[in-house]
Amino acid sequence: MTPTQQILGLRFFNGNVDEALAFMHRHGGYLVAPSGTCFARLREDEPYRRAMLSADLAIADSGLMVLTWRFLRREKIQRISGLKYLKQLIVSLKAEIGVKVFWILPNEGAQRKLLDWSQREALSVKIEDCYVAPRYRLEVEDRDLLALVEERRPAHIVIAIGSGPQEKLGHYLRENLSYRPAIHCIGAALGFITGDQIAIPDWADRLYLGWLWRLLADPHRFIPRLTRGLELPWLIANYGENLPSMRALSDQ
Numbered sequence: 001m002t003p004t005q006q007i008l009g010l011r012f013f014n015g016n017v018d019e020a021l022a023f024m025h026r027h028g029g030y031l032v033a034p035s036g037t038c039f040a041r042l043r044e045d046e047p048y049r050r051a052m053l054s055a056d057l058a059i060a061d062s063g064l065m066v067l068t069w070r071f072l073r074r075e076k077i078q079r080i081s082g083l084k085y086l087k088q089l090i091v092s093l094k095a096e097i098g099v100k101v102f103w104i105l106p107n108e109g110a111q112r113k114l115l116d117w118s119q120r121e122a123l124s125v126k127i128e129d130c131y132v133a134p135r136y137r138l139e140v141e142d143r144d145l146l147a148l149v150e151e152r153r154p155a156h157i158v159i160a161i162g163s164g165p166q167e168k169l170g171h172y173l174r175e176n177l178s179y180r181p182a183i184h185c186i187g188a189a190l191g192f193i194t195g196d197q198i199a200i201p202d203w204a205d206r207l208y209l210g211w212l213w214r215l216l217a218d219p220h221r222f223i224p225r226l227t228r229g230l231e232l233p234w235l236i237a238n239y240g241e242n243l244p245s246m247r248a249l250s251d252q
Helices: 018-027 038-043 046-054 063-073 084-093 108-120 143-152 165-176 189-194 202-206 210-217 219-229 231-241
Strands: 005-008 010-013 029-034 103-104 130-132 156-159 181-187
Touching: 005 038, 005 063, 010 018, 010 189, 018 029, 018 084, 018 108, 018 181, 029 165, 038 231, 046 063, 063 219, 063 231, 084 156, 084 181, 084 189, 103 108, 103 143, 108 143, 108 189, 219 231
Parallel strands: 029 181, 103 130, 103 156, 156 181
Antiparallel strands: 005 010
């Protein structure tokens, strides 16, 4: 049985990164790695809430969530950052001869960074293995992408378009594909590796300081996200294991 800990209605995997990867390789489906700024969205975005509850595996990327849970509940949950998970995934993909991987990216700049990075790595990525996602609406549907994935039938799909749309897209693909690949919703982590975003040192990631690196690199963009993250301790204190209630429309 997969070890989990329920927090805010979501069942977080409570093992190590190799065990998480092994689960995805065996079972497929889609993995999510919500950061501390994502939890407020559970109360505001019904399709996002539905996608998160339906995920096949959720890893505890948020250091704030892990520390708050330990402080308030005196219980430990093993943190696996999205960056650590992606790095280990790439190691495993390099070891698989002929494995098909499909990459879903936020823009053409991120695609160029990925292609350039892949040339320096022992991991072949071709432009036909990439898809630049459109700007999705509240409900995510992408029949062009669905047809493309059905045609190529990759064993792994890496979605790196940012929290919110990516989890909904992972849910949409799992529910509509005729087969069951492993779908990895890892957000900004890919950009940290390819150079599309500032690189986060391994020691900073281990010490839960990735947010500080991003803040220093782009304060105007990241400060509003951090203020959203301040709601997380309140949510844990008030809801604990339970799913938070949706906000009333008048409060949104």
